[in-house]
Amino acid sequence: MKKSRTEGLNYKFLILFFAVSACIILAVFVGFIMNETIVYTHFFYIPILLAGIWYRKKAIYVALFLSFFYVLVTLFSPQAELSVHVFERSAIFVVVAYVIGFVSEKRAKGAEKLKETKEYLDNIIKSSADAIAVVDMEGIVRSWNKAAEDYMGYTADEVIGTSNKKFFAESEEAERIMEIVLRDGELKNYRTTVLNKDKKPVHVSMSAALLRDKNGVPVGTVRVSRDVTKEVELEEKIREERDNLNLILESMDDGVYIVSKDYEVEFMNKVLIDEFGKQVGSVCYKVFHDREEPCPRCKNTEVMKGETVRWEWHSRRMNKTYDLIETPLRNVDGSISKLTMFRDISERKRIEDELRETCEKLTELDKMKREFLNVAYHEMRSPLAPIVGYASLLERCEIPDKGRKYVSNIEQCARELEKMINRMLELARIDSRKVELILEEFSIQEAVQEVVKSVEPEAKAKKQVLSTVVPGIEIQADKQKTVAIFSNLISNAIKYTPEGGRIDIMVEDRGENIRVCVTDTGIGISEEHLPKIFERFYMVDTSLTRKSGSLGLGLSIVKEYVKLHGGIVWATSEVGKGSKFVFIMPKRQK
């Protein structure tokens, strides 16, 4: 293209060059050789005209050059005289050149523009991703671009000159489109379904405009169609999902609604519609609360910031309590709506309140019970004092031996009762955390001996052997409680071991701890009872005729005392063979 333009230039330039040269030769020939005064300047118009057509405004240079030369020849020619006519003619050359150049320029520019526009349009049509087709008033395709070929499968050659009816899934669609375009002069984003060459439906969005001729008579339509199959499929999928979601929301027992940031209700589920009526589009405070302005406790601001808020709301109007979860919902356009789910928890609340009340009542009752028991234990002790006291006095009186024995029994029983009350009192005190360790250093050997000494008469009476193996070490603990632990375990062993049995008390020094074993050859404890013997008031033998009188508190006290020292206690046993009570306790309290 560029090459041919250069060649054209050369050929035009040569002709012009020869024309100008011919004019010069003519002027010299006429001016100097012929010595004539004839007017030859008419020939000058030839190169000026040529230059004007080909080189447009540059023609003026040719005209100026020729005028200058003409003036020179006239000046030096012997015959010719430099007259006004010479300048007049020269001026005419220039004016003619200018006019020709101007007109030629205008024309060339218009043509160029037209060419550019056409190329531009051709490019657009060709490279457009949208199908562009021109259809005349009879429905015959007149133009068919590349994109149309691509997604319809028909080439331009195949369809140009044929009817456009075959493209539509619905046969009337072609006429309908034409009608709309004729009526409105255009068609915008019209959704329709076309069939490609394989008869597969393609969803398109079509825009069309009416083409008119010079006189304004419609001659056809130009149609631009975009393949929106993917969008349509996506929309369908979204719709399906939304339908599913709606179905879930509809079938929920909880109320669900969505409001915009301006409090406008965008959605409400069935539960709410049943209760309040369908009021989508109204403001939530009006719909749900019958208010004229947003509710004071509304969480819209928080939710719009992206927070999820859960709170409880009590409606005095309905006398109901609701559990609300409010969460931001980002819309497709980037705005945020508030999704609120709420559940009527009035019933749960009521039960909770009842439970709380019951619990408070129970706590109060428990406190009362403790206080009562505390007083009761003390009150029970009071009459014991005169019983024991008077019994001991009575022993000194002049009474028969039989009577003396009775009195001694009374005193002993009273002492037993005292012990029981004391244990109950002690456990009550432990429960109220009133019992603390009174720490002192003492010899474990001495402590064990003290206990053994006090129980020896009992063991002797049952002809039992009491054996002790205790290291001569000092421990730091609550002496009174340690003695009580040993006393309880050993007394129990004596109590539950038949005559002639054996009780072994063994204390081991295990560095930081002492390990104590009290082993007997007694009746033993069955597996069923074993895990429960440290529980309060747990009695292995609950029959009224049981031999050993106890309230089952001794072992509870042992457990609590060992625990207070930071130790543990357990028992192993074999029915008929004997039991073994073991406790481990730190030698020193931290």
Added chain:
Amino acid sequence: MQKKRVLIVEDAAYMREMLAEMLEQEKESYEVVGFAVNGKEAVEKYKELKPDLVTMDLAMEVMDGIQAIREIKKDDPNALIIAITALGTPEQRNAALEAGADEYLWKPFSIKNLFEALEKLLRKSEE
């Protein structure tokens, strides 16, 4: 040994009576010189009678035993007081000893317990 003059402080009548009966058993050594039914009365009686020994119940109306021990000891640091506690808790025993009681006896007690405690107290005072 000279007879010890005893003041019995006890709010329960049968206990006052019982204590008196017990002391009567050793009348060569002890003589009950008076009774008081509460702490306030005990303090007054003590000043009036100047007994050698006081048996002091702790739980009483108007003024309790602890307070009475404190007042008597303030007035006469040499007073000999045996606290008789019904609660049987270490806290109460300690409170009595801190207030100035010289010995303590837990309820219920036999006549033997009583004289053991009294003798222990007297031995202590003679040392």
